Amino acid sequence: MIFLGGCHTAVILNPSGQIGASEKTIIIVAAILMLIVVLPAIFMTFLFAWKYRESNKTSTYKPRWQFSRTIEITIWLIPAIIITILSILVWITSHTLDPYQPLKSDHNPLTIQVISLDWKWLFIYPKQQIATINQLVLPTNVPIHFRLTSDSVINSFFIPQLGSQIMTMAGMQTQLFLIANKPGTYHGISANFSGLGFAHMNFKTIVATNNQFERWVNKVRRNTNNTLDYQQYEQLAKPTINNPVEYFSPIQSNLFFEIIHKNMTQK
Incomplete structure (x- = not known):
């Protein structure tokens, strides 16, 4: 999405107004926050598929493994923090970018x-x-x-x-x-x-x-x-x-x- 900003057809990412610029910032911030979860998940999918392939005889084999406190904290805490940040962002911008909210300016509307x-x-x-x-x-x-x-x-x-x-x-x-x-x-x-x-x-x-x-x-x-x-x-x-x-x-x-x-x- 960020790379699309270089395309003239991606007009939402090429704003010419105050509201459009604010919405562009929200889109980019939200995309970056979500990529913090998405990119590692995609990376680990390929990593695990390669590391634990059938032909790899050096990988650790733990058939009775059940629980890891570190993994549990990581996979729950990081998304929870991101959701909290997004919730605060949505709450603030829902009010500041309310379409009925008059815009501050030296000119009369x-x-x-x-x-x-x-x-x-x-x-x-x-x-x-x-x-x-x-x-x-x-x-x-x-x-x-x-x-x-x-x-x-x-x-x-x-x-x-x-x-x-x-x-x-x-x-x-x-x-x-x-x-x-x-x-x-x-x-x-x-x-x-x-x-x-x-x-x-x-x-x-x-x-x-x-x-x-x-x-x-x-x-x-x-x-x-x-x-x-x-x-x-x-x-x-x-x-x-x-x-x-x-x-x-x-x-x-x-x-x-x-x-x-x-x-x-x-x-």
Whole structure:
């Protein structure tokens, strides 16, 4: 797993965000701790098979051997210590990496509302009054507060190089805090099978400098005359595969919460 870090496709081990970097550390530490048990076990399997082979006449033969205090202490104490360390690690990181936990920063969080559809992603920037399909643009070093829901089946929102995945469910709202520390273009995916177009339910995540982000927002506002109200949304929500990137502005107020309420009240 550690050697895979040199492969550009092993994106989880090549993080570009604070949460992703913390998760990489956990993966590596946990792998090393487990290898303390696994590697000696594999080594001894081959060692014993070679040393006590039938043709080896010099190996010690003890047919009545039953117990060794040293072996018993070793095989129980070392795994117990490792399990204890892993338990403490899991307890601490379950709280520090809680997806609902706001991230400390000098910048105010940017709220983005996310709706998983068949088979595309809708991103609403309520404060900026813009929305996009299958393209997510983020400023560097600014905490992002994602509010997520689904207007279809259960799905999973995941940008591997930035951090945690989180489920989206109809009639419910989940939350996720992430932060991107390096400008670049990253791959976002659906991490939960959702039907025919699942394999194409990807989106591009562009992390830009703060000035670039502001220019992009102004460009979308200025060059887009495509209002996203509830009526337009109903057309947009129809199933499509490989939906191209689209931009909308302005956005109907509270559209995100209307969609949640609609799915809460459906029978």
